[in-house]
Amino acid sequence: MRFRKVVPASKPSQDRTPSLIHSRGLLVLLAGILSFAAIACGPDVPQEPVPNKIAETQEQAAELSADLASGKSLYRANGCETCHGVQGEGDGPAGAGLNPPPRNLLETAGYKQGASEQAIVQTLATGVPGTIMQSYRHIKEADRRLIAQYILYLREQAGDRPES
Numbered sequence: 001m002r003f004r005k006v007v008p009a010s011k012p013s014q015d016r017t018p019s020l021i022h023s024r025g026l027l028v029l030l031a032g033i034l035s036f037a038a039i040a041c042g043p044d045v046p047q048e049p050v051p052n053k054i055a056e057t058q059e060q061a062a063e064l065s066a067d068l069a070s071g072k073s074l075y076r077a078n079g080c081e082t083c084h085g086v087q088g089e090g091d092g093p094a095g096a097g098l099n100p101p102p103r104n105l106l107e108t109a110g111y112k113q114g115a116s117e118q119a120i121v122q123t124l125a126t127g128v129p130g131t132i133m134q135s136y137r138h139i140k141e142a143d144r145r146l147i148a149q150y151i152l153y154l155r156e157q158a159g160d161r162p163e164s
């Protein structure tokens with residue numbers, strides 16, 4: 001009884017294997033035709049570099065967004081947004097009434113310790129003495145850098161406003 005049930009269930013997968021091989025064969029054939037067509041088009045047309053360039057750009061974009069996504073979640077997980085706000089405008093709920101108020105991270109002119117990526121990585125290690133902005137030295141440097149890159153990204157999105 002059991003054995004009988006297994007047989008029909010395994011049948012479709014057996015059927016699928018040859019059709020997969022078949023479609024792979026088709027792909028190889030297609031690739032063959034395409035490369036023949038490429039050669040037939042003559043040496044004037046730069047066939048190879050174009051698809052390569054596209055693939056590279058897509059890879060870079062995927063990498064960048066993965067880093068930014070990590071930076072964003074670190075910015076959130078470490079409570080930065082409770083003071084500095086979701087968009088970095090210094091309007092987080094925990095920042096209300098603080099003196100000095102949380103920095104509006106979008107306005108580069110306001111930074112006391114430098115607004116560059118490296119300066120922010122450093123600020124996160126030291127904090128801002130005399131303010132509630134504490135040291136985040138416990139966050140490893142690579143992660144502090146991801147946070148800094150995310151802040152730079154937020155600024156870029158907002159169009160880098162130098163004046164307060």
Ligand code: HEC
Pocket residue numbers: 075078079080081082083084094095098100101102103105110111112113114115120123124128131132133134136147
């Ligand atoms: C409890 C509130 C609070 C939290 C949480 C907080 N900050 Fe701040 N942060 C401040 C305040 C207040 C200042 C402003 C200091 C000043 O005006 O000198 C500041 C300043 C800064 C500055 C500017 C430093 C400069 O050069 O002037 C940066 C960059 C910064 N914070 C990033 C962060 C990041 C990233 C996090 C999360 C890891 C974070 N802050 C978490 C309150 C906070």
